[in-house]
Amino acid sequence: MFDLIVSGATLTDGRRGMDIAVLDGKIAAVEPGITAPATRRIDAAGHLVSPPFVDCHFHMDATLSLGMPRMNQSGTLLEGIALWGELKPQLTHDGLVERALRYCDLAVSQGLLAIRSHVDISDPRLLTVEAMLDVRERVKPYLDLQLVAFPQDGYFRSDGAIAALTRALDMGVDVVGGIPHFERTMADGAASVAALCRIAAERGLPVDMHCDESDDPLSRHVETLAAETVRHGLQGRVAGSHLTSMHSMDTYYVSKLIPLMHEADLQVIANPLINITLQGRHDGYPKRRGQTRVPELMAAGLNVAFGHDCVMDPWYSLGSGDMLEVASMGLHVGQMTSRDGIRACFDAVTVNAARAMGLTEYGIAPGHRADMVILQATDPIEAIRLRATRLAVVRGGTVISETPARRSALSLPGRPATVDPAEYAPKSD
């Protein structure tokens, strides 16, 4: 007797007609034709059943603060940072928690069940850290929230950041952050990378830095990040977030850099929605796209994931917690329109992001926690194309969110019709 059977599923690897049996919160079997009884049975009816979406780069402390205390008029990164600085003195514990929990509700409804959030530690009160630790505990039953100690105003550049980062880690923040391109000099930036990797090695923690979020082709902190990763034996546990300067770098230099990143097994995290809007702001025409070299890094064997970064905050007034929107923007900006390219972008918001976060037991396989999303789509490509409805979201074998299928009843002259967007398949694949 199983607790749940999701039957007739199409999996992300293309297997069709699969039944997923769940017992005691874990996946017990994935095979066709499971006839054993179950407390609950959901007919997936050929729909895609995916592991949950994962957002490996977000700012939970700033989310849903759009308009507080005013809008970002220029839309630039620097006005966003200044605006966040204006907002910080007005933040309260309860306000931070309330906005974060509301965002997590939205995330769960979209099948997004794991988030890595950077938390600004620049304010010595560490109000944001206390609030996000509170949120991490409250959402634990249904969402994996990892926190990064993020010195938004610079590790060396901001008074008190060195001590605040240490205190944040002592309080239980999970990951060491940084922002080397925002330090006063390139030398300070490189020194911050070295210092922060040393702290991570000493504490046995992962690293995730905002790194080279710049259009300056000579912003090369990713090189130092890779070298320090190898020096401290942190391979696979260090993420470079944004890496937008790579878009503008000399290609010959990149031909040396990518193997160095590969040697360090650096986790690459691009944030397509944010960087397509923030980068290239100083350009005339042509304007640079400001996304790191996603297809080239994937082809070189690096793990590349996409993050949402921001939703309705000082830096980005849009966003909806929908990782399919993130994947769609990533593939457009990276021109990854081949069938394999689109599938790779689905991976960038699921399995690759889970790997970047170091999640274990991720994926629809026996023995793993029974987390999954049933989508109104037949495959990952269609899921991205349609921003497919998340019909059901399952966490630990329990259905925690359900959304009706999207269907339209048309009343056209001489042509009554029903439109299910998932019924428009390509003629071949």
Ligand code: FE2
């Ligand atoms: Fe960020």
